[in-house]
Amino acid sequence: xxxxxxxxxxxSNEEEPVHLPCNHSTISGTDYIHWYRQLxxxxxxxxxxxxxxxxxxxMASLAIAEDRKSSTLILHRATLRDAAVYYCILRDGAGGGxxxxxxxKGTHLIIQP
Amino acid sequence: NAGxxxxxxxxxxxxxxxxxxRCSPMKGHSHVYWYRQLxxxxxxxMVYLQKENIIDESxxxxxxxxxxxxxxxxxxxxxxxxxxxxxxxxxxASSPRHNLNTEAFFGxxxxxxxx
Numbered sequence: 309x310x311x312x313x314x315x316x317x318x319x320s321n322e323e324e325p326v327h328l329p330c331n332h333s334t335i336s337g338t339d340y341i342h343w344y345r346q347l348x349x350x351x352x353x354x355x356x357x358x359x360x361x362x363x364x365x366x367m368a369s370l371a372i373a374e375d376r377k378s379s380t381l382i383l384h385r386a387t388l389r390d391a392a393v394y395y396c397i398l399r400d401g402a403g404g405g406x407x408x409x410x411x412x413k414g415t416h417l418i419i420q421p
Numbered sequence: 422n423a424g425x426x427x428x429x430x431x432x433x434x435x436x437x438x439x440x441x442x443r444c445s446p447m448k449g450h451s452h453v454y455w456y457r458q459l460x461x462x463x464x465x466x467m468v469y470l471q472k473e474n475i476i477d478e479s480x481x482x483x484x485x486x487x488x489x490x491x492x493x494x495x496x497x498x499x500x501x502x503x504x505x506x507x508x509x510x511x512x513x514a515s516s517p518r519h520n521l522n523t524e525a526f527f528g529x530x531x532x533x534x535x536x
Binding site for chain 1: 425454456463464465466512514522524525526527528529530
């Protein structure tokens with residue numbers, strides 16, 4: 309499976325934008341970039357996904373580099389409820405897990421009031 | 422439309438007992454995935470099932486663990502003769518389709534404690 313690299317942790321202030329980076333230099337042409345987050349003591353929650361173009365939804369925006377070797381999850385106005393571990397995942401149909409998601413360690417996002 | 426339902430939320434078993442974890446996917450979802458999260462670690466894929474079939478069990482321990490998704494009823498993850506190392510959170514996810522462009526919906530998990 310293609311791997312992703314994320315910072316272990318990031319800190320931001322409430323009501324400010326947050327940019328969470330993800331490097332995936334070995335991404336293949338058919339890999340989708342998915343983001344999930346996991347709040348404390350809860351199951352993972354889907355955030356957003358994309359292939360080549362930038363994507364927006366009610367939760368966040370996903371900015372994908374032109375060469376697709378990196379992407380950035382953007383929370384436009386962070387709240388305390390956004391404090392979670394954020395996972396950047398490549399859905400690789402050619403790898404193991406039969407398209408099961410491969411979670412790394414993610415980025416622990418800390419929001420300061 | 423209820424989300425993915427897992428029960429029980431918490432399960433305590435003594436070493437050597439059996440643990441049965443249940444997962445009811447979202448309505449209309451026929452693809453189920455099980456993951457395990459050890460304390461302070463990330464989620465690890467265990468098994469992918471479609472109704473009545475195991476599609477990929479490459480993440481399942483070779484012994485003591487089994488999974489099923491019958492035609493009727495929830496998916497079951499079964500752990501026989503539990504040991505302390507099985508203590509973890511077990512999450513189930515479901516999706517309506519099996520392709521790269523589909524999100525997965527997760528349950529709240531079952532936290533298994535082996536004493």
